Each structure stands twice: as structure tokens, then as C-alpha cells.
Amino acid sequence: MPAVVMVAFLFIRAHPGAMKKRSPLPPRTPAHRADGRLAGKMGRMYGVEAQPLQDHAVDVHSQPPLIARIRSHAPTMTRALERVASFVLADPHAVLYKSITELADEAESSEASVIRFCRELGYHGFQNFKLALAHELATLQQPAPSGTPGDIVQELVETAQTALQETERLLDRKTIEAVSALLMSARHVEIFGVAASAITAQYLEYKLSRLGIHAHSPRDAHLATMTSVSASADDLYILISSSGSTIDTLRVAESAHGRGARLVAITNRTKSPLAAICDFKLLASSPETPLTGGAFPSKISQLLIVDALANTITKLDPGRLKTIKETAESVSDRNI
Numbered sequence: 001m002p003a004v005v006m007v008a009f010l011f012i013r014a015h016p017g018a019m020k021k022r023s024p025l026p027p028r029t030p031a032h033r034a035d036g037r038l039a040g041k042m043g044r045m046y047g048v049e050a051q052p053l054q055d056h057a058v059d060v061h062s063q064p065p066l067i068a069r070i071r072s073h074a075p076t077m078t079r080a081l082e083r084v085a086s087f088v089l090a091d092p093h094a095v096l097y098k099s100i101t102e103l104a105d106e107a108e109s110s111e112a113s114v115i116r117f118c119r120e121l122g123y124h125g126f127q128n129f130k131l132a133l134a135h136e137l138a139t140l141q142q143p144a145p146s147g148t149p150g151d152i153v154q155e156l157v158e159t160a161q162t163a164l165q166e167t168e169r170l171l172d173r174k175t176i177e178a179v180s181a182l183l184m185s186a187r188h189v190e191i192f193g194v195a196a197s198a199i200t201a202q203y204l205e206y207k208l209s210r211l212g213i214h215a216h217s218p219r220d221a222h223l224a225t226m227t228s229v230s231a232s233a234d235d236l237y238i239l240i241s242s243s244g245s246t247i248d249t250l251r252v253a254e255s256a257h258g259r260g261a262r263l264v265a266i267t268n269r270t271k272s273p274l275a276a277i278c279d280f281k282l283l284a285s286s287p288e289t290p291l292t293g294g295a296f297p298s299k300i301s302q303l304l305i306v307d308a309l310a311n312t313i314t315k316l317d318p319g320r321l322k323t324i325k326e327t328a329e330s331v332s333d334r335n336i
Helices: 003-014 030-046 066-076 079-090 100-106 111-120 126-140 149-170 173-185 196-210 221-228 247-258 273-277 296-316 320-330
Strands: 189-192 236-241 262-267 280-283
Touching (some): 079 100, 173 296, 221 247, 247 273, 262 273
């Protein structure tokens, strides 16, 4: 028997406990698997080597106030992350209205650095960070004095007027005409948005149907993604997202873009992942914060764009007015 084997044999006889099995690792729970999928998704989208959150991840709810934590962490951050921290500390309210691309540009950093900055503070990503920041800033604001219902209505009217006027200045007339022409010539028109943006998508689908343009606005994100697999260069995709960073909308956009379809973004962000991938941008005013998603001024700005497209189509092709009349007559007997 070789000497090494003999020594090992004698050691085991003298120390039988040394060969006990190690305790098995705890099984991976659904939460672990979900964290892994999320980390992988963010990594693929923003080029960040993402690691799943572990059981010992930062519990942000038990931490000091967010702004205080940013001040505390900033001196130990890398230069790229410190620039993001400085920008956030200088004007935290402005950050609520920015897309990840806008923040990265204005902080002279990158989208990947913004994601790393958020994760260093214990958040999955930028949207989670903005939501926490919005909550904190909301608690710091003084409660507004109570008013009468008339005051509230007047405030909404004034806000809507401002949003419409700003959208009017933002809209490029040549882009409106170009998109309107594409709507008339496209083989298929697909419209997609989630949550409040889905309302705008359905309204656009309705307006186009009145003009005799067959458009499809899937209500389900998975169905929209599957439909995009069949996209071609003859198709037109209208993607609606106030933030321009909605993952489901981006997934549809990337899939359709990869198959040659033309893309149009209706968004409130001049710089965002969605705006970057689309061929045309139609900009609405009144960006939203995470706490005001679907706010009235933002929606009415998007609806203005929808009606501008519909009216431009009738201007380019007056024969569509006959279709409007025919579609109205087709349901005239439905009114009492």
C-alpha cells in the first residue's frame, strides 16, 4: 500500500468525524430564482454584470433617509457613481422627471453607472430608486392648504392648458406628416403601451379604425412580444411610454426593430432607451414622476398627438372623411 494512502487510512481511523458530510446548501427558493432573472434582464439591457440579491441584501426600509444615505455613500463611490450622486443631491426633484438616459447624460456618466449607483444603495434599478426618492420627497413637502372643489378643477384646467401649449411647441410638424403617411401606407399597424399608456394606445386604435386604417393594440405584453416576431419592413409600430424606459415596451420595440419594422415613439422623454431605438419621436409635455403615473396633463398631451395624427391623415387624404361618416353610420342604430 502506498505511503500516502496508508497515512490517510490511519488518519481516518483516528479521526472518524473528519469524514462527516457537510450540511447541504439551502434550496433555491422562488424568490432567489426571481432575483436571478431580474438581475439577468437588467444586465442584458444595460450592460451591467448583475448579481442576484441575496438574503443579506440591504433592507432599504430599515435604513436612514435616502438622501442622507446618498451623502454618506458618495465619498466612497467611484468617480462615475459619485457624479450621479452629486447630480441627485443637487436637485433630487428634477431626477424624478428624468429617464435613465437623461440622468446619465446630464451627470456625465453612463446608464450602467446609474444602475450600479442604485444597486449600491440597495435598489434593483433606477425605477425602484426613483419610487423611493419620490416617497421621501413627498413626506418632506408641507401639506397643501385645503380648498374648494372649484379650486381643484381650476388647477387641473390650468395644468392641462400648460401641458397642451408645451406639447404644441414640442411637436415637429414634418414628423407628424411623415408618421401620418406611414400610417396610411403600412401593411400592419401595431400600437403598444402598458398601464396608463395602454389607454392612449386604445384611443389611437379607435381613431385609426374610424379612418379605415386597420390597427392592432394588444392588451397583453406577452401577446405584443409574440406578434412582434412576425414584424417586417412593411409594418409600423407605435410605442407609447411616458418614461421611455418601460421594459415590456422596450422588448416589443427591440424585437420589431430587429426585423426591420419602422418604429414611432410617443413619449414624454427626449432621451430614453425607447427614443434611442425609434425612427420617429413624437414628444408630449408634462413628464410624470413614479407617484403620478398616468397623470391627467401627461395623458391629455398624448391624446393631442393622437388627434393631430388623425386630423393630418384626413388632410393628406380627404377621402378618409367618407370613411368616418360610414363608420359612424354603422353604429348609429346603437343609440336610443
